[in-house]
Amino acid sequence: MEPVFPFALELPTRGQGRRTQALHRQLREAILDGRYPAGAPLPATRQVAAALGVARNTVVTAYDLLMAEGYVLPRRGATAVVADLAARRPARGTPRAPGRDATRISPSWRTAPFLGPSAPADLPPRSFRVGVPEHRHFPHDTWRRLSARSLRAWAKAPFTYPPTEGLPELREAIAQHVAFSRAVVCTRDDVIVTSGAQQAFDLLARLLVTPGETRVAVEEPGYPRLRAAFAAAGARQVPVPVDDEGLRVDRLPGDVRVVSVTPSHQSPTGVALSLSRRRALLDFARARDAVVIEDDYDGEFRFAARPLDALQTLDRDARVFYVGTFSKSLFPGVRIGFVIAPRWARDALLAIKQCSDAHCDAVAQATLAAFIRDGHLARHVRRMRPIYAERRTALLAGLRRHLADWLEPIPSEAGLHLAARVLQPEHAATLFATARHYAPGVQSITEYSLTPPEQPALSFGYGVMEAEEITSALRRWGGALARR
């Protein structure tokens, strides 16, 4: 067998679906770790099929998946080429330190961590991109006025270094906000202000992981950048599957010391962790002396009749770290998140924050404190909830009306995105390939998975597209699929 790729492949001897998955996964891995370099042309599908002894359609489908995910670029009238991931996603390429230079880099960082999906450069501003909120209804004038007010107050006092844990007025405002909106039990002394939720994950990983030892349960599929932070800290990660009730708590190995979970709105499937699972998770933590990281990244936007309590609210045993962020409820550029930490962990967390970056931007903190205290955050969330609800309804209706033969929505009652299962796995490649044109920004949940999922699914963000835009995009997509 003549080698058609610059690395070895191992495919199962039978099963077209399994061969497609294996080929897709192995090519993706080779692209990610740099064995298959940017710009390299992909051999013709006919040639690969012959060399590997598989059906040509197996190769075509694997190529389509790679194109849909952006790992491979189609070239009009010529062969496809491996995409330059490093150029498009700075943190994703393998560090290209040559020879001796590479040995200066700590082994943890010699190969690029998997950071999951990021937006391609050519994504239109109005798209199904996951995790971006609407800017058109944000009270920009109010924010600007409060920012100017903070700067005027700032100008009157001598310069100081803000406290590591965050400005007292912001911690007070956050404590009241989460008590009111999420029934989280805390005072301002339990709040540590962080540079977004990502820094909270990094601080917690450094706090809780003994490198090479600590086993950490992560959701599968789950948020890649939380995993990246835990991988960097030397955690041994254990992927635990997610179903329609959220994390399969019954599948947690007994020796995990940390369980990370998105109970309000699973990332990326969107399901909520059921109340019985919440109780089971806290029971597990107590029985096994584990701690829980509750990542509540967009839980402000809930559409269900009855909200589920936060895990932190149910915790009687100082085991839950509640992580929040203002990237979704306000905007992604404001780099402010927070951890509500059990008392026993506070001093060590502050020491890590001190070593990491000492403190967060003082003016942004003061502005946000005033924004929350004066009721603007609550008002903005109240105003946005029906807007997002309308978009979500349009998305669900459009999926049911135009894509019912292809996709099945996964139940979800919160947040800014919704996922849908591909009904017939052999349709996945077609869906992914056409999504690039008809539903730009839509993500495959393989981008959140450590192993290829049993059932492919797509995740739709509805943060920045209006209801009519969503409806018409899905109508056009459904029409195009029906004509194939």
Place this chain on the structure above:
Amino acid sequence: MEPVFPFALELPTRGQGRRTQALHRQLREAILDGRYPAGAPLPATRQVAAALGVARNTVVTAYDLLMAEGYVLPRRGATAVVADLAARRPARGTPRAPGRDATRISPSWRTAPFLGPSAPADLPPRSFRVGVPEHRHFPHDTWRRLSARSLRAWAKAPFTYPPTEGLPELREAIAQHVAFSRAVVCTRDDVIVTSGAQQAFDLLARLLVTPGETRVAVEEPGYPRLRAAFAAAGARQVPVPVDDEGLRVDRLPGDVRVVSVTPSHQSPTGVALSLSRRRALLDFARARDAVVIEDDYDGEFRFAARPLDALQTLDRDARVFYVGTFSKSLFPGVRIGFVIAPRWARDALLAIKQCSDAHCDAVAQATLAAFIRDGHLARHVRRMRPIYAERRTALLAGLRRHLADWLEPIPSEAGLHLAARVLQPEHAATLFATARHYAPGVQSITEYSLTPPEQPALSFGYGVMEAEEITSALRRWGGALARR
């Protein structure tokens, strides 16, 4: 011998000075690592002297030093007690996680890192505190106007996540600024925007250290928070002494892979690294395949006739990481610093930044970019230089006129602080104790030292006190000392 402290002490059998030092150091360590808990009363000096078989004056001097440094609080009409460092300095206390809780914390963080001096809560706003710039001459109105302009532009575009490496316009502005002000050789693609210099240290420590292996040379005395970041990454730190020409390059062990240095203005002694030492350091790095971290935290303010080139300017071999910050040239609350990194390290550094906190505050970045591009930073530095120069002159003159019997200024030609050696070590305790009243904010360089320095010294910040205030404070202090 009856135990007078709740832990063992080992004192040299002779030499009053050495015994004082040993007693002071061991008590300080016990306080820092929590063996001597907050609130514990210190036994009477007479009792300690008898129990340890030393002169009473030895104990009195050690106690005075601890009081001057804030580790011990005097109680009027009663015994002194161990200060509550955790309350005063959140990141400094030993994490007080009880029993089983403590085992959940990673071993790296179970005891508090040494973070060096921080300002006591009762420090007056006008003080000799090191590292704080003047707020009264800052163009607050301009900053507020540019901030509003950035927010207006921001309001017009859909929300996005800013790039991990920093906004392109800010990287462009920083590249031009350091090229002009410090002759640093770079383009915007070499700049990575960080959350202050502290984050740059943390990213570099994570990049360059293989835990438990990599030997890192740090200045002794030197900046404790850089050391804390390297300790957290698992570096084996090698303290290398500093003299009047800066780091003793001839004392670098051959096996260090990283050398961290403050060449413009040594932290804390204020000396500049001489040109011959700069060349020797780069020769060392080339010969030993080491890299250099150049921490240029306040190098914008230079008072010498001829500036010394940055190490980065002299580097022909992609070995120097240049770290800068706007905490001194602008204000500490703006959480923006930067690294100018060799190309081979860029991708890995960005991956670490991505895992750490993804990106910095977008509005602050846009505001700073406009502030630099429109010439306001250069103008502000130009305006502040003579103001700080006048204060520095007043400080030098006051030391020579009023404290010549006690202190000898250490040569320094840049920055916002100046250090002075204690001429007779037996005066150190008196100086430290009276400084609390007459020169609040003054720091002992023992706070920057891993081992007690051979010759004690004090560091005076002149960022926030006017020339006349400096003169009158030193006059009153000198008068009080003369009357003793």
